Amino acid sequence: MKRRTALALATAVGVALTGGLAAAEEYKVGVLLPFSGVYAGLGAHIENGFKLGLEHFGADLGDNTITTIRADTEANPGSTLAKSKKMVLQDKADVLVGIVSSAVLGGMRDFIHNSGTPLVVANAGNNDMTGVKCSPNIIRVSFSNAQINRPMGTWLAKQGKKKVYLMAPDYAAGHQMMEAFRKTFTEAGGEIIGEAYPPLQGTKDYGPYLTAAKATNPDAIYVFFAGGAAITFVKQYHGFGIGKDIPLYGAGFLTSAAYVHVQGEAADGTVASLHYVPAIDTPENKRFQEGYQAAYEGKLGSEFAVQGYDAARLIIEAIKASGGDKAAFKAALSKVSFSGPRGPLRIDPATNNVVQNIYVFKNEFKDGKIVQTVLDTATDVQDAPNGCAM
Amino acid sequence: MLADSSFWIVQILNSLQLSMLLFLLSVGLTVIFGLMNFVNLAHGSLYALGALVGFTIARATQSMWAAYLLAPVIVTAIGAVLYMLLIDRLRSAGPMKQVLVTFGLIFVLLDVQKYVWGTDQLGVTSGVPFSGSIEILGQIYPAYRLFIIAVGVAVFALLYLLLEHTRLGAEVRAGVDDPETASCLGVNVERTFFVVFLIGCALAGLAGVVAMPEFSAEAGMGVAILVPTLVVVVVGGLGSLRGALAGSLLIGTTLTFGTVFVPQFAGIIMYALLVAVLLVRPAGLFPARG
Amino acid sequence: MAHVxxxxxxxxxxxxxxxxxxxTQAGYFGMEILAEIAVFAILAMSLDLAAGYAGLVSLGHAALFGFGAYMFALFTVLWGWPASLAVVLATLATGAIALIVGAVVTRVQGVFFIVITLAIGEMGYEFFFKNRALGGDDGLSGISRLDLSAIGVDLNDPGIFALFLIVVAAITYLLLVRLLASPxxxxxxxLHDNPGRMRALGLPVRTYQTSIFAFSGALAGFAGTLSAQHTQFITPNLLHWTTSGEVLVMVILGGLGTLVGPVIGAVVLTLLRHELSNVTDYWGFWLGFFLxxxxxxxxxxxxxxxxAGWNALRGARPDDDQAADEPAEGEEASDAAR
Structure with missing residues (x-):
């Protein structure tokens, strides 16, 4: 009740400032996230962040309102396509938001491209969706697989690491991440002396791979793993004592805020790069983390939650910028820029991918828990068009 | 690296560790299979419950040992409830209905896990025994993996004694061999099945809680482990302790060395092995019956 | 038997x-659901042929379904062949694969059959998962539908396409009824009721089993070509064993060995999934519960x-009920034991 009063008040102020000229429009937002299946955890983080974003920035809507409808994508491209058709054609949604799996995004791509309805991608990182398969209707506020790993190749070479061993799960995202690292690392004079791609599913026993990787005697091992696989991998890396001789680097999902506390001491010393770290010291991030932890049992807001939070803000900013004009709203989505929890971000008009900072951060085990600190920041990281023609 | 003996020793330990985990998972399933032709697809869900319940106990008591002891007990209690509500009625229903009901049970238990424990990954980082590493021939090796191997060996030894040297064991063997004759001879096959089912639940729960500190726990982990477990059971042959051990060792070793020598086939090697074994021995390596 | x-x-x-x-009532979403139901009805009927009639309970049937879908996509998207030719060839190719697989897997029985088909299906899944030329795990898009504009039918209209699939499913049902009525x-x-007697009669049991597995596989592949045309995008998930599990659920939920049962199972399971997931994120719980x-x-x-309900209404004798309820329980139980 209190919040509603606050909203009404803010709205009143907004109306007073703009002289009450803005037309009051209702914007229907279709939320498409996995609430069941293997990605249910990520779906929950993104939805939590999205709700918080609506709460924090709802006042910017002025007289306009947002209503949300939601549907479970599981990890199923077929049924998600059906559900997105329902949202666009039947429910007349003004914008869709969400999508965790790149395969699910691939299944929707042609439909979204041909429809007039924009989709704000809040996770799926497939390079091609803002590359050769880009579309004016697909705006990605999360990351691309290459974007996260490219800065790390240059950075690691600069640290004097010359011979690196690569490891990632054997699926499209794993290969895209490793390729992006390989490119900048070898351009900076580094050498890849070996690589391994364990099955994505299966027994998650990395012991054999680790033993083999260690035998090649690299300066460093660079990996991408996420979720349960990341926890297991980091624990096994530590258990096999490899970290004592060979430091572990990776795409930052390896030690995500979502589960680094489960890795505990095993994550000590790991250095990784990501578009968001909770340690970022800005008022925007402080507001986000405080709000998130107050709303969700004291849990740390992860990068996935930030993606949902920024997706909500992106939509609100576009509504604000287009002044309640629905036709202008779509175009406004790809022109938005603001400073959020992860720092300044904007949408690249050439690809519709987000342009953002990538943070190199270190995990240290102090007083019984992991502390993450930012070592370096690659600012304004922007993907090349990679064959994208809008 | 291939000439390095310590490399081989570590890889052999790796394969033993994986084999023993698979053994813990599959032995309960195989005896249930063998004794009553009962196909329990929800066995993996009990493994997940073991890990999740173990997590809750470890967090509440700050002791993994309490979790090792209590989690299997609680999973067994859950198993007993399932037995009375569902499994008992399915005994004579035929494998199709058993497959379907336990398939339904996977969905039910998965959502119960999501509801109770949420969808985040859970794990304990303090109070885990053997959490350090030891040195073997100059190679650092996680002590916890040796612990998993030891648990597997101990469980095998206990089950062997139980089967070969107790009345229950004799009843189980008789029941697997020829249930009709056994019941004519005064063996209470139903009661035997109930006890065996509970032992299977306890072992699945134990596997879950033992694996939890190494692999973390999350709702849904039981679904992923189900297929490897089924493969082990079938390769080993239904209903025999020896088969479960042989199947686990074969699959664990093949997976480990397969990833070393033919990493590009790591995803299918287990399935190819299963097909090969069944073509040579259509009832698995060591079937309990004929 | 006749009244059954x-x-x-x-x-x-x-x-x-x-x-x-x-x-006639459906909106855009309804058309999608109808199309999905029709595709799964055909797939479930094909599995019923193998599982319900020949006793070959496969947990790898979705792999044949997915294989058909991928062959259709390969022929049309990558090789540029006409869709009509691709439907025929993809169906035949799936049948050929099923023939080879069937010749191998019919050597084992019961639970072993379930697991060996699962294993072979998973190998197929891994193959397409890793095959970059066919899109790997990100899937393959740009699949177009049959062009029936020559007879004035536009399959790109969701309503027409759904109706087309329903008609195809109905024709499939009629053809299978004819097949089952034949010698x-x-x-x-x-074979299903008493394989031992069939063997004693000197019938080449395995040859029959292999042939029905191949035919059932071809039909699954055909359903796959329809599925690829429906979503116009395919991923290896079509081949995954959990998809096989779902189809098996449709068959058994509806009624194993009844042909119409799998169709009803496809309708009920698809609707239940979509409706429940609208109401609760824990739809899996209720789905499992109803099952x-x-x-x-x-x-x-x-x-x-x-x-049973119909018989009760008519006040029929209980033995009629038994007849409608085939296959009887005892026969099923013997499947795994043999």
Whole structure:
């Protein structure tokens, strides 16, 4: 009740400032996230962040309102396509938001491209969706697989690491991440002396791979793993004592805020790069983390939650910028820029991918828990068009 | 690296560790299979419950040992409830209905896990025994993996004694061999099945809680482990302790060395092995019956 | 026996009528659901042929379904062949693969059969998962539908396409009914009821089993080509064993070995999934719950229940009920034991 009063008040102020000229429009937002299946955890983080974003920035809507409808994508491209058709054609949604799996995004791509309805991608990182398969209707506020790993190749070479061993799960995202690292690392004079791609599913026993990787005697091992696989991998890396001789680097999902506390001491010393770290010291991030932890049992807001939070803000900013004009709203989505929890971000008009900072951060085990600190920041990281023609 | 003996020793330990985990998972399933032709697809869900319940106990008591002891007990209690509500009625229903009901049970238990424990990954980082590493021939090796191997060996030894040297064991063997004759001879096959089912639940729960500190726990982990477990059971042959051990060792070793020598086939090697074994021995390596 | 068949055909008519009525009312989403139901109905009928009639309970059937879809996409998207030719060739190619697989897997029985088909299916899944030329795990897009504009039918219209699939499913049902009424069908039923006697009669049991596995596989592949045209995008998930599990659930939920049962199973499971997931994120719980309830009822799926209800209404003798409830429980139990 209190919040509603606050909203009404803010709205009143907004109306007073703009002289009450803005037309009051209702914007229907279709939320498409996995609430069941293997990605249910990520779906929950993104939805939590999205709700918080609506709460924090709802006042910017002025007289306009947002209503949300939601549907479970599981990890199923077929049924998600059906559900997105329902949202666009039947429910007349003004914008869709969400999508965790790149395969699910691939299944929707042609439909979204041909429809007039924009989709704000809040996770799926497939390079091609803002590359050769880009579309004016697909705006990605999360990351691309290459974007996260490219800065790390240059950075690691600069640290004097010359011979690196690569490891990632054997699926499209794993290969895209490793390729992006390989490119900048070898351009900076580094050498890849070996690589391994364990099955994505299966027994998650990395012991054999680790033993083999260690035998090649690299300066460093660079990996991408996420979720349960990341926890297991980091624990096994530590258990096999490899970290004592060979430091572990990776795409930052390896030690995500979502589960680094489960890795505990095993994550000590790991250095990784990501578009968001909770340690970022800005008022925007402080507001986000405080709000998130107050709303969700004291849990740390992860990068996935930030993606949902920024997706909500992106939509609100576009509504604000287009002044309640629905036709202008779509175009406004790809022109938005603001400073959020992860720092300044904007949408690249050439690809519709987000342009953002990538943070190199270190995990240290102090007083019984992991502390993450930012070592370096690659600012304004922007993907090349990679064959994208809008 | 291939000439390095310590490399081989570590890889052999790796394969033993994986084999023993698979053994813990599959032995309960195989005896249930063998004794009553009962196909329990929800066995993996009990493994997940073991890990999740173990997590809750470890967090509440700050002791993994309490979790090792209590989690299997609680999973067994859950198993007993399932037995009375569902499994008992399915005994004579035929494998199709058993497959379907336990398939339904996977969905039910998965959502119960999501509801109770949420969808985040859970794990304990303090109070885990053997959490350090030891040195073997100059190679650092996680002590916890040796612990998993030891648990597997101990469980095998206990089950062997139980089967070969107790009345229950004799009843189980008789029941697997020829249930009709056994019941004519005064063996209470139903009661035997109930006890065996509970032992299977306890072992699945134990596997879950033992694996939890190494692999973390999350709702849904039981679904992923189900297929490897089924493969082990079938390769080993239904209903025999020896088969479960042989199947686990074969699959664990093949997976480990397969990833070393033919990493590009790591995803299918287990399935190819299963097909090969069944073509040579259509009832698995060591079937309990004929 | 005759009135049992009549009852099933009546049910099939009712199901068809219900789908057609729904079609006249359906919006965009309804058309998608109808198309999905029709594709799964064909797939479930194909599995019923193997599992329900020949006793070959496969947990790798979705792999053949997915294989058909990928072959269709390969022929049309990558090689540029016309869609009509691709449907035929993809169906035949899947049949050929199923023939080879069938010749191998029919050597084992019962639970071993379930697991060996699962294993072979998973190998197929891994193959397409890793095959970058066919899109790998990100999937393959840009699949177009059959061009029937020559006869004035535009399959790109969602409503027309859904109707087209319903008609195809109905025709499939009729053809399978004919097949099962033939001498070949009689052998099949005999195979399921009493393989030992068939063997004693000197029938080449495995040859029959292999042939029906191949035919069932070809039909699954055909369903795959339709699925690829429906979503116009395919991923390896089509081949995954959990998809096989879902189809098996449709078959058993509806009524194993009844042909119309799998169709009803496809309708119920697809609707239940979509409707429940609108209401709760824990839809899996309720889905599993209903599944368990129906199976524990002791009848042969929904068709068994309907038959029992119908008989009760007519005040029929209990042995009629038994006849409608085939296959009887004892026979199923013997599958795994043998």
């Amino acid at each position: 068949l009549q009852f099933r055909h009546a049910l099939a008519l009712v199901a068809l009528a219900a789908l057609l009525i729904f079609w 070949y069908g009689a052998v099949l039923t005999g 368990i309830l129906i199976v524990l009822g002791g009848k042969n799926g929904i068709v068994g229940w309907l038959a």
